[in-house]
Amino acid sequence: MARPVIEAPPTTPAGTWLEGEELARRAAARTRRKRLALLVAGWAAMLGIWQVAAYYLPFGTLPNPLEVSVEMWEIVASGALVSDFLASVLKTFAGFGVAVLIGAPVGYLMGRYGYWRAFFLDGVTVAGTIPALTYAVLSLIIFGLSNLGPVLAVALVSTPYVALNVAEGIRGVDQNLVKMSQAFGRSPQQIRREVFIPTIVPYLFAAVRMSFAVAWKVEALTEVFGGTNGVGFQIRTRYQLFDITGVIAWMALFIVFMLLIERLLLRKLEQRVLAWRPEERAAR
Amino acid sequence: MAVLTVNDLCKTFGAGTARSNRVLDHISFDVRGQTFVSVVGPSGCGKSTLLNIISGVETHTSGDVSVTSDEGRPARLGYVFQDPRLLPWRTVRKNMLYVQDKDDDQARRRVSTYLDMVGLGQHGDFFPGQLSGGMQQRVGIARAFAVEPDLLIMDEPFSHLDAITARGLRAQLQDIWAQSRKTVVFVTHDVVEAVELSDRIIVLQPGGRIFEDIPIDLPRPRRQSDPAVATLQAEVLARLEKMKAITPQAATAV
Known part of the structure; x- marks a missing residue:
């Protein structure tokens, strides 16, 4: 690049x-x-x-970076960080899990068969165009004050990404490799494992990384309105106390944490799995 | 004993329709074991279709094709394609093991042996993307030999390579073939290449008939610089000129 x-x-x-x-x-x-x-x-x-x-700015509207970092440190030291972050992260990943479970098979069908593509394409496209906020509100209406709301919101936001990317991946499968495998008498299972899945993996990573950027914001947003724990819940509590320093501190911690997950966890995992690609080797 | 038998083979695309197109017209030949046979002809004469039918990728309209193994088990085929067709996410060694029926010690030994033969013994753990086009094609050749095929099918394997690389690979192919003596059907549009490599050349003409079946009786190893090879190449080319005179469609090809 x-x-x-x-x-x-x-x-x-x-x-x-x-x-x-x-x-x-x-x-x-x-x-x-x-x-x-x-x-x-x-x-x-x-x-x-x-x-x-x-x-x-007028006193009390915007705390300076030092005040916020002191507050951040207090949150970390109090231990609240671990439990609430864990709650948010678990909900995000649960939502992702649902998205992959539904989106990947749908994407596979769309990429593999023209009829299924015709069946799903408009629905998936529409689902991908609906603003994330709508999903958050919808999940709240369905589940009220509960932990399932954020999970559903993340799942709804991420599923179209996963489906479209997997479909694109399947369509990108090199037919010459499939023919080669058939010529050497490989079974359909072997072809799926050695040709189809390795082709999809980069697309799946792209889907997860793309939707992750949106998903954790939606997750927090849903918690702000209807969570019973988690980072969004903490931000709302501080907001109700007019504790701007607390709001910003939680937000900053959240951003740091999510960036760490994206940069370290997802990126490293991707590098490991895609080590065969020349661009991954050069970056190592 | 014949390894490949082709008997009265016909192939018509779109049979019974207005666009009906006969590409193979009553073709019969057989290939004995341990021989290297080339099929040459201008483009559009049905070479690729013939290969696809032999390999079972395509059906034929009438006639018989059979590949037999000498041990009574189902015949094993090996392929070398125009492009290497390696899995980019597997190392060279894993690519070769992928097409082996069993991943056991014997298979591993075979893979190592043929990798050494194509001069890539040190490159087993490389990914295809780390090799040049010529090296990748050598892996493709080693992969096909390593399945110990009863019949090895090669579909213009050097046509995408530059002339110097192709020349080196032809020499290497001769050496490997001399050691392994696999039965090979080699499709090419290059008569010069066919004379250098084969025991016999089957010439197809447009319309899908056999124009001529030429035995090549030259001592091996053959090198292009060898005058006997050059003389025979000229002679075969001259015979193909004759084909152009008879079948006007061929005049633009060869």
């Missing part, structure tokens, strides 16, 4: 394949260092603007 500003300069050509791999690794490390520097600069600018805004 082209990242013009921080692209590494061209290096001397490699002699052997192993040398090439080594050069690529070194170039990648250089690129990583530059990227880190820019990242730090970006954060510093953001905190600076926040600090200035907190100073000039």
Whole structure:
């Protein structure tokens, strides 16, 4: 992918394949260092603007970064973080589980058979276009004050992503590999395991990462309105107490936590599973 | 004993319709064990269709095709395609094991043996994406030999490679074949290549008939620089010129 500003300069050509791999690794490390520097600069600018805004706004409207970080530390130290985050994360992943269980078979049918595609396509497209907020409200109406609301909201938001991506993945299966497998007498099960599933996996990761960005926001939102625990619930409680510092602290912790899950957990898992792709090897 | 028998084979696409197109017209030949037979002909003469019928991917309209094994079990076929057709998410070794019936010590030994033969013994743990096109095609060749096929089908395996790589691979194929003596049906549009590799050349003409069946009786190993090979190549080409004169459709091809 082209990242013009921080692209590494061209290096001397490699002699052997192993040398090439080594050069690529070194170039990648250089690129990583530059990227880190820019990242730090970006954060510093953001905190600076926040600090200035907190100073000039009327007292009590916006706490400054230090106050928020103290509050964040207190939340972490009190232990509330673990139980409420765990509740939110579990609900998000339960919703994902439902989305994969429903979306993957639907996507498989859509990718494999024209009739099923015709049957599902409009429904899935419409479901993917409905705003996430609508799903949150709908889930609340159905389940009221309960933990099932957020799960349903996440499932509804994520299912279309999963279905469409899996369908795309199945359609992207290299028919030449299927023919090769048949020519060598491989069974349908073997072809499914060795050709179809490995083709879908990158698409499934893309679906999960794409919907994760929306899903955790919907999950928190649903908790704000109708949760009995979790991060959204905590944000609502603080809001009712007019505790802006608490609201922002919880929100910031939530963002940090979800970014960690996305960057560390999902990304690392993807790198591991997709190690055969040249772009994954270069990034390692 | 004949490994491949093709008897009075016909194939018509869209039979009975206005667009009915006969691509194979009463073809009969058989291939004895341990011989290397090339099928050459201009494009559109039915070479690929013939291969697809032999491999069972396509049905035929009438006639018989049979592949026999010498041990009474169902015949095993090996394939080399125009492109390597390797699973990009499996290493070279796993790719070769994928088409083996059993993943046991014997299979592993065979895989190693043929990988060594194509000069890729050190590359078993590489992913296909880490190899050049020529190396990938060598894996494809090793994979096909490693299933120990009764009949090995090769469908223009060098047509997508550059001339120098293709020349190297032809030499390597001759060496492997000399050691393993598998029965091979090799489809190509390149007469020069066919003369270098084969014991016998079956020439198809447009319309799907056998134009000529030419035995190639030259000592092996053959190299393109060898004058005897060059002479025979010229002679076979001259005979194909004759075909162009008889069948005008062929004039644009070959």
